[in-house]
Amino acid sequence: MTQLRGRARELQRDAVRRAIAEAATTLFLTSGYDRTTMDDIAREVGISVRSAFRYVETKEETILGPMAEIGDAIAARVRAADQRQSAWDALVHAVARFADELAAEGESGKARSRLLATTPQLRGGLADKRRHWADAISPAVEQRLDDEVVARAMVAAVLAALDVVVEKWAFSEEPVALSDLFHRVAGAVGDH
Amino acid sequence: MTQLRGRARELQRDAVRRAIAEAATTLFLTSGYDRTTMDDIAREVGISVRSAFRYVETKEETILGPMAEIGDAIAARVRAADQRQSAWDALVHAVARFADELAAEGESGKARSRLLATTPQLRGGLADKRRHWADAISPAVEQRLDDEVVARAMVAAVLAALDVVVEKWAFSEEPVALSDLFHRVAGAVGDH
DNA sequence: TTCCTCATTGGCAGTCACTGCCAATATAGG
DNA sequence: CCTATATTGGCAGTGACTGCCAATGAGGAA
Numbered sequence: 001m002t003q004l005r006g007r008a009r010e011l012q013r014d015a016v017r018r019a020i021a022e023a024a025t026t027l028f029l030t031s032g033y034d035r036t037t038m039d040d041i042a043r044e045v046g047i048s049v050r051s052a053f054r055y056v057e058t059k060e061e062t063i064l065g066p067m068a069e070i071g072d073a074i075a076a077r078v079r080a081a082d083q084r085q086s087a088w089d090a091l092v093h094a095v096a097r098f099a100d101e102l103a104a105e106g107e108s109g110k111a112r113s114r115l116l117a118t119t120p121q122l123r124g125g126l127a128d129k130r131r132h133w134a135d136a137i138s139p140a141v142e143q144r145l146d147d148e149v150v151a152r153a154m155v156a157a158v159l160a161a162l163d164v165v166v167e168k169w170a171f172s173e174e175p176v177a178l179s180d181l182f183h184r185v186a187g188a189v190g191d192h
Numbered sequence: 193m194t195q196l197r198g199r200a201r202e203l204q205r206d207a208v209r210r211a212i213a214e215a216a217t218t219l220f221l222t223s224g225y226d227r228t229t230m231d232d233i234a235r236e237v238g239i240s241v242r243s244a245f246r247y248v249e250t251k252e253e254t255i256l257g258p259m260a261e262i263g264d265a266i267a268a269r270v271r272a273a274d275q276r277q278s279a280w281d282a283l284v285h286a287v288a289r290f291a292d293e294l295a296a297e298g299e300s301g302k303a304r305s306r307l308l309a310t311t312p313q314l315r316g317g318l319a320d321k322r323r324h325w326a327d328a329i330s331p332a333v334e335q336r337l338d339d340e341v342v343a344r345a346m347v348a349a350v351l352a353a354l355d356v357v358v359e360k361w362a363f364s365e366e367p368v369a370l371s372d373l374f375h376r377v378a379g380a381v382g383d384h
Numbered sequence: 385t386t387c388c389t390c391a392t393t394g395g396c397a398g399t400c401a402c403t404g405c406c407a408a409t410a411t412a413g414g
Numbered sequence: 415c416c417t418a419t420a421t422t423g424g425c426a427g428t429g430a431c432t433g434c435c436a437a438t439g440a441g442g443a444a
Contacts, residue, residue, distance in 0.1 A: 037400065048423045049402095059401065088384030123323075124316025131315075149373070150380040153356040157349035157381050164345040181341070188342040189349050192280030192382050229429065240394045245431065386444085393438070399431085409422070414415100 017055050017065060019045050024062035029111060033119045038062075060125030063112075071133030074098055078140035087144035087151070091137070091158055092186045096179045099162065103169075103178040113170035130159055161189055209247050209257060211237050216254035221303060225311045230254075252317030255304075263325030266290055270332040279336035279343070283329070283350055284378045288371045291354065295361075295370040305362035322351050353381055 023044040027036040038059055042052040056062050077094035085093075102109050116122055134155045142151035165182045215236040219228040230251055234244040248254050269286035277285075294301050308314055326347045334343035357374045 038402085039400085050423050050425095051421080053402065054421080057402090086384060120320060121316070123319040124313070127315040127319045128312060147380070149356065149360050150377055152360075153353040153377045154381050154384070156352035156356050160348035160352035161345040164341065164348050168341050168344075185342055185345045188339070189346050190382065190384055192278060192346070230431085231429085241431095242394050242396095243392080246392080249431095251430065388443080389441090391438105391440090393436100395436090396434085398433085401428105401430085403426100403428085405425085405427105407422100407424090409420100411420080412418095414417085 013055065016045070016047070020052060020055055020062050021066050025112060025115075028063060028115055028119070033115075033121055058125070060122055063115075064122065064125045064129055067129050068132065070098060071129075071136035074133065075136045075140045078137060079143075083144075085144075087141050088154065088190060090144060091141055091154065092183070092190075094137075095158055095162055096182050096186075099166070099179040099182045102166065110170050113166050117167045117170060130163075133159060157189070158186065161185055205247065208237070208239070212244060212247055212254050213258050217304060217307075220255060220307055220311075225307075225313055250317070252314055255307075256314065256317045256321055259321050260324065262290060263321075263328035266325065267328045267332045270329060271335075275336075277336075279333050280346065280382060282336065283333055283346060284375070284382075286329075287350055287354055288374050288378075291358070291371040291374045294358065302362050305358050309359045309362060322355075325351060349381070350378065353377055 020041060024036070024041050027040055027044065031040075038049050038052060041062060042049045045052065052062075056065055074094045074097075077097055078090050081090035081093065102113070105112075116126060134152065137155045138148075138152045141155055142148055145151050145154075162182060165178065165185050169176050169178045169181060212233060216228070216233050219232055219236065223232075230241050230244060233254060234241045237244065244254075248257055266286045266289075269289055270282050273282035273285065294305070297304075308318060326344065329347045330340075330344045333347055334340055337343050337346075354374060357370065357377050361368050361370045361373060
């Protein structure tokens, strides 16, 4: 039963992590990143600061943690794409699917995106995430391309373009269709 | 004489900043980023920690500070490029010139690049710099393109590709020509 | 030269992120 | 109920950074 026990523990851990992410996001959004201390977050969740740091490695991770899996999801979609599709097209479509999911979150997704865009202290963590995404996605792209450096550069370029588009979307008044915008921009970057 | 006096002060400031950058780079390279304290850097320069923080805002800035001007330099080159050149080509060539300068630094440039690539704590500052570069360069690209978002995305994409190429170059054993590699990769990303 | 003014300096104390250590506590399985 | 094991939270310490203030130093006026 050690298996089950371990699994239960993991589920419990994930629940706490989600609670931390939720509390942190709310607090950052209402009081600002700097003016929110780890103490505030821990208190909101109902645990000690010392324990909070057993669930997240850094303050940045409180809000960025949940973004970890996205890279794998995108990589899986690249792999699953029709083999006749070019590396670029497979990649752009896979990333666009993520854009759709973000857009589906509605206003909360927009608010979070605005927070990430306007909080310089989060950029280190954000860069880390993007790096991990790139590490996950690049091999899938490389398989269609046979060139490691080009594959990595292509992934980095597309993710960078995504960032620009998401920021534009997050701050635009009129409702813009995020993935349409992304497709348009990616097309323009790819054609020049 | 207030003018001259002010200028002298500025020159003095820049000299101290350079001394800080040099000391920080050396110390980070020999002892590692974490194991180097601001106290160590200040002592090496011969000033107090309190004063050091009047020259640089953060520990990251000690080594990243000198990278600030590069964005403007690239922007100027994009503007200066032949108007018949496409936005993409002008941008890629301007960035390649920077790659040449980096390569011209030789081993010290490589070592610094390796440090930046392997030190996660510097990624926030690095992302900030890249953002500032992008803010400086994008208007110059937009002028040839008439589309703000596409211009920003193009710049972000090319800078992301540059990062990948620089990292590859910094860690490769055999001497690779940095800007050749960059041109090849940029071409591949742009054509797909 | 001497004095005055203003910028720069550096020490001090305080905040906050984060860590190692340890004793108290909870919990699953016998 | 009891024990092995995991989890918890307090405490003290480090290091980045900030506001405050008294001391210092350098240039110009008298």
